Amino acid sequence: MSKRPLNVGLIGGGKGAFIVQPHQKAIFFDGTRRVTAAALFPEPKVALEEAANWPYPLKGYGSYDDMLAANASLPEDQKLDYVVIVTPNHVHYDPAMKALKAGIAVFCEKPLCMNLKEATDLVKAVRKYEVPFGVAHTYLGHWTTRFSRYIVQAGLLGEVRWVDSCYLQGWLATKLEATGQMQAAWRTDPKLAGGSGCGGDIGTHALMQLRYVTGLEVVELSGHLEAFVEGRPLDDHFTTYCKLSNGGKALVRASQICIGRKNDLELNVAGTKGSLRWRQEEPESITIHLANQPDRVYWRGAVAAGDGFLPKEVPAALLAEPTIPAGHPEGFHDAYARLHRCFEADVRKWEAGEPFKCDGAKYANVEDGWTGIAFIETALRSTKSKGAWKPMPKPI
Ligand SMILES: NC(=O)c1ccc[n+]([C@@H]2O[C@H](COP(=O)([O-])OP(=O)(O)OC[C@H]3O[C@@H](n4cnc5c(N)ncnc54)[C@H](O)[C@@H]3O)[C@@H](O)[C@H]2O)c1
Numbered sequence: 001m002s003k004r005p006l007n008v009g010l011i012g013g014g015k016g017a018f019i020v021q022p023h024q025k026a027i028f029f030d031g032t033r034r035v036t037a038a039a040l041f042p043e044p045k046v047a048l049e050e051a052a053n054w055p056y057p058l059k060g061y062g063s064y065d066d067m068l069a070a071n072a073s074l075p076e077d078q079k080l081d082y083v084v085i086v087t088p089n090h091v092h093y094d095p096a097m098k099a100l101k102a103g104i105a106v107f108c109e110k111p112l113c114m115n116l117k118e119a120t121d122l123v124k125a126v127r128k129y130e131v132p133f134g135v136a137h138t139y140l141g142h143w144t145t146r147f148s149r150y151i152v153q154a155g156l157l158g159e160v161r162w163v164d165s166c167y168l169q170g171w172l173a174t175k176l177e178a179t180g181q182m183q184a185a186w187r188t189d190p191k192l193a194g195g196s197g198c199g200g201d202i203g204t205h206a207l208m209q210l211r212y213v214t215g216l217e218v219v220e221l222s223g224h225l226e227a228f229v230e231g232r233p234l235d236d237h238f239t240t241y242c243k244l245s246n247g248g249k250a251l252v253r254a255s256q257i258c259i260g261r262k263n264d265l266e267l268n269v270a271g272t273k274g275s276l277r278w279r280q281e282e283p284e285s286i287t288i289h290l291a292n293q294p295d296r297v298y299w300r301g302a303v304a305a306g307d308g309f310l311p312k313e314v315p316a317a318l319l320a321e322p323t324i325p326a327g328h329p330e331g332f333h334d335a336y337a338r339l340h341r342c343f344e345a346d347v348r349k350w351e352a353g354e355p356f357k358c359d360g361a362k363y364a365n366v367e368d369g370w371t372g373i374a375f376i377e378t379a380l381r382s383t384k385s386k387g388a389w390k391p392m393p394k395p396i
Helices: 020-028 044-052 064-071 093-101 116-129 143-153 182-187 198-214 332-351 366-384
Strands: 006-011 033-039 082-085 105-108 133-135 160-168 218-226 237-244 249-255 264-271 274-279 285-290 296-299
Touching (some): 006 064, 006 332, 020 033, 033 044, 064 082, 093 116, 105 332, 116 366, 133 366, 143 198, 143 264, 143 274, 160 198, 198 218, 198 264, 198 274, 198 366, 218 249, 218 366, 237 366
Parallel strands (some): 082 105
Antiparallel strands (some): 160 264, 285 296
16 A cells, blocks of 8 residues: 555635634645645635735635546645645535546535535435545544443443533624624634534534444434524524434523634443443543442543453454543544544545445444434424424435
C-alpha cells in the first residue's frame, strides 16, 4: 500500500468559515493526509484569492466543478484521494454527486443534504459507483462514544428501555441572523438549510449519537418543531418522542434558544441493569450507574477489563484507539481526526482494490446520512399533524 499522504480537496471553507478549521487540523493530524487543493468560495475570483492567501500552499480552484474536472488529468501522485464538503447544506448534494461520478471518495458534512429525494439519490450513487463515503457526525469520533457503544451493545446495561439524547445550544436565542452573522444567516433560511433548522443542524447529531451507541433505530415518532424567535421561518427548538426498534422509547431533542448552553450534547441510556451518561462537553469520561453501587466513572485510556463491570475480554482494537495517554485531554479536533483516520483506512483499501467497509462502525456512512434526513422529514410531517405519531420511512 502506498505510503504517500492522501491528497484531500476542500469544498467550501473560505472567508470566516467555521467547520473547515477543525477538518483541516484533523486532516493533517497524523501526517498521513494533507490538504492539497480547494474550492473555497462560491465566487471564483474570491475562491482563487482565498486560496492564494491560504496559510499553507494549496492549489486553488474557482469552483468545485473546476477542481473535480481538473483532477482527471493530474499526475497520479497529485490526484485527490477524497474531498471534504464543508459548505452550507444546500451545497452538499451537487458536489457530492459530482465527486462520486468522477470516482472521488467523499467525506461530507451533515446533514447529508436538503431532502429525502437527494438523500436517496446519494445512497444509490454510492452503491453504484462503489466509492467510500463518510458523513461528518463528529461526536462518533470520541473514544468515549466508541466505548459507550461497546458497553451498550455488549448488553452490559441489559435491555435498553429509554434513551434521552439531547443537544442544547443558546446562540440563536436572539435573531442573530438579522445582524448578517454568516453561520446564523444560512442556518435559518429554508432554501439554504433545508426543512428544519435546529433539527437538521444539531437534532441529527442527537439522533446519530443514539443510533451509533445503542444500535437501535427510531421506528415511529411524534415531532414538535417550534420557532421561539419571532419571524424565524425554521425551528429553533426541536423535540421528538420516539419508539425504538426494540420496543423502548426515546426523546431525541435539540434547542438553540437555551441561553448560556454551548454545545451541550448529552446521551443518557437507561437499561434494565444500569444506566450510562455521556456528555460531549466533558468527553474524556462516561459515567455508569448501577443499582445500589457507587457510580463508576470510566476515563478514556484508563480502562481495565474484568473489573467487575467490564468483562475479561474488552476488544483490543477499542482499547488501542486513543492517541495520547489518559489525562492529556482529547477533544473536538481529536474526534474529527479519529473519523478522518478511519475514513483514510477505507480510502486506502479501496484504492488498493481491497474490500472496504464504510459500514457505519467507525464513522457515519451515507445510509446514516439518509436516516438523518428521513428523521427530519418524519418530524416535520408529524409537526404538521399536531404531533401525531408517524412511522419512519423504510430504509432503502
Ligand atoms: N459536524 C459538525 O459538528 C458541524 C459543525 C458545524 C457545521 N457543520 C456543517 O458544516 C457545514 C458548513 O457549516 P459552517 O458552519 O462551517 O458554515 P460556514 O458558513 O461557516 O462556511 C461555509 C463555507 O462554504 C462556502 N461556500 C458556500 N457555497 C459554496 C460553493 N458553491 N462553493 C464553494 N464554497 C462555498 C462559504 O463561502 C463558506 O466558506 C454545514 O453543512 C453544517 O451543518 C457540522
